[in-house]
Amino acid sequence: MSREPPHYFGAGPALLPESVVKQASQDLITYLSNDVGVCEISHRSADAIDIINTAKARLAQAYSIPDTHEILFAQGGGTGAFAAVAYNLTAAYAKKTGKKGTANYLVTGSWSEKAAAEAKRLGFTTHIAANSKQSAGKYGSIPDSATWQFTNDISYVYYCDNETVNGVEFPADISANLPQGVDIVADMSSNILSREIDISKFAAIVAGAQKNIGVAGITVYIVRKDLLSRLPHEEEVALGLPIPPIVFDWPTLAKNNSTYNTLPIFGVHVLSLCVKSVLDKGGLKAQQEESESKADKVYQVIDKYPQVFNAPVAKDARSIMNIVFTLPSPELEKKFLDGAKELRLNGIKGHRSVGGIRISNYNAVTPQSIDILVTYMESFAKII
C-alpha cells in the first residue's frame, strides 16, 4: 500500500507526514510483538502505557517543557476544551482565592468567540477584554494591547493563538501585555508544534490534535501542575462552581496518566509519531524556520499580485499556518480552484463561514507542495 505524495492543504482534519501515515497503517495490523493492532490493545497494557509516556517525552523534548507542567491527553476536541478550560481554571482560581472570579477572553476570530460563549453558557462569569470584530468591524487583526480591558478578578486570560478560520495569528505570546501573574490559557489547536514557545509562561495550552499534530479524537493539554488539584467537591458546590463531567476533570486525568477512562491509544500513537517527525527534522527551531519560509513564499506571491489575490488580514497578524485570501470574483475563485485541482492541489477552499481560499501550511505540508502551489498562483496571476 502506498500513495503518490499528496499536495493537500486542508485546514483540519489535515495532512499527516508520509512516514506517519505509513507507520500508522502498518501498526493497525500488528503493533510491536502483539498479535493484534494498535487499536485493539488495552489502554492499560504495557505497550499502551509506553505509547502514552513516549508521546509525553517527545512533546516535552520538543518544547523543553519544564517540570512545573504536566501533559494530559483526552477526548473532546477543541470544543470540549472550551468547557474543560473554564471548569479547571475557575476551580484553580477558587482554590486560591475562595471566589469564582471572571474569565477574561481576547476574541480575535471564530474560535475564541466560541470559547467565550461556551464558558458563559456553562454559567461562568466571562468578560471580553478585546474583540477585533467590534474594534475593526471584522476579524482580521489583533487589537492594540493598549486597548485591552481586564476585570479586577481575572480567573484566567484566554486567547486563541491562531485562528484557523480567519487566518489570524498572534506574532508572539501575550504575557508582556497582561496584568502580572495572571493565568494565561492559549488554544493552539492549529499552530501547536509549529514554533518555539516558552511553556513556563502558560497556565495551560490546549490543542485538538487533528490539525498539526495528529488525528481527530485526541486533545492535548499542557497544564501547570499547581492547577491539578481542586477544592473538596462540597466546597466547590457551595461556591456555586459548575462541576465538570469527570472526563474533563484535569486532576483526575493527571492522577491516572490520562487513562481514567479509555483513551484512544491509536490517536496518541499518531500524535507521538508526528512529534517525532518534527524532532527528526531538527526540532522546533528547524520546524519554525521551515514553516515561516513556506508561508513567506505564499504571502510574497499574494503581495506581488494584489489585483488578483486579496489578503484580508493585517500584516502583523498574518497566520503562518492558515493563509487566507480572496479573488476578485466568484468566477475567478472557481477558475482558481479548478486549475488547482488539475494539479492535485487540494483542500484549499476557505471555511464555509468566510469563503475564499485558505492554504493551510501545517508541518506535514512539504516545501515541495508549497513550491508547486506558488508556481501555480504565479502563473494564474499572469494569465488572468
Added chain:
Amino acid sequence: MSREPPHYFGAGPALLPESVVKQASQDLITYLSNDVGVCEISHRSADAIDIINTAKARLAQAYSIPDTHEILFAQGGGTGAFAAVAYNLTAAYAKKTGKKGTANYLVTGSWSEKAAAEAKRLGFTTHIAANSKQSAGKYGSIPDSATWQFTNDISYVYYCDNETVNGVEFPADISANLPQGVDIVADMSSNILSREIDISKFAAIVAGAQKNIGVAGITVYIVRKDLLSRLPHEEEVALGLPIPPIVFDWPTLAKNNSTYNTLPIFGVHVLSLCVKSVLDKGGLKAQQEESESKADKVYQVIDKYPQVFNAPVAKDARSIMNIVFTLPSPELEKKFLDGAKELRLNGIKGHRSVGGIRISNYNAVTPQSIDILVTYMESFAKII
C-alpha cells in the same frame, strides 16, 4: 501487510474483524478517490458525510431502528456518556414536567455504579432502585425485579445491560418490570450489536464503540427523537439544571448530524465496517446465534469442571459477552495463563479490580478461536 488471525479475548479496546482491520489499514493511506487517507479528510467533506450516513443506515438496518429514533456519534466514551445521559434525560423530563425529577439507577456492577456516582456528582438527584452488591454481598447477579424500588418522580431508569468487569448481563430488556411509560436508558457498551433488541422500548441506548463495534474514541447514542429538544437555556438555568458542555448536548449533535464539532471520522468508518460485517453474517439474528453458541461452549466446559473453574455469576445473569471465572489458586491461575499464552490465546486476564480470568466473546472473536480455547480449557482441567 497481513497477520496470523489472532485468538484475542481482550475486554476492550478489543479485537476487530480481520476484514475490518485490513480495510481500515488500507483506508488510512488513501480513501476512495482522495489523495489522502480517511484520517486526513475534512469531517465536512462529502466523503465524510457519506461515512456518517452509511454508518447510521447500517446500524438502522441491523436493529430495524424505527423512525422515532435518531443515531448520534460523539467523543467521550462510556464515561462521557454517564454525564451525557444525566444532562439530556433530565432536561427532557424537565421539559415535560417542569421539574428535575430523580434519576433511578439499577446497579449490577462496576459500570452502573460509576454511572450513578457521576450523575450524583454532577448535581442530579439520583436514587438506587436496586443494587446487587448490597442485596447479595457482591456483584454477580441481578436482584429480583419484585424488589426494585423506584421513586415517584422518575426522570429516567438507567441500567447497564452487560457489566464487562463482572460478567453480568440482563437476559432481556427490563421494560416489563418498570413503571409504565418511564424513559429507559441502557448502557450497551459491551453488548451492542450482539443480539436482537426492540429499540422502540428505549429512550436512549449508549455505547462506547471500542468493545464490540469499533475503536476507542467513538460513542454511539441511539436516542428517541422527542428527547432531542430542550427548554430555552434560561429556563433550564432557572430550574437549577446542570448545563452540559455543548459536546454532550444531544439536540446540538442531532441538529448537525453529529458534526457540530470535529467528529473522528476514522472511528465512525471502522464502526460502519464492523456493522457491515454483522450484516454480511446474516444480521443480528445470525450474530446472536453465533454469540450464544460460542458462549455456551465456554460455559459448558466451566460447568463440566467445577473443581477447576469457578464461575461466580448466577446462571440467569451470565454474560454472553464477558465470561468470568477463577481457578482454585493463584498458582493455577498463572499456569492457566502461561499455557494459554503458548497457544496464542491472549487477552484473558480478568479486570484488575476483580482478578481471575475473563473471556470476552465479542463479535470479532471467531468460533475457531473459541474452539481452540475450549479445547485448551478441557485439557488443562484434565491434567491438573
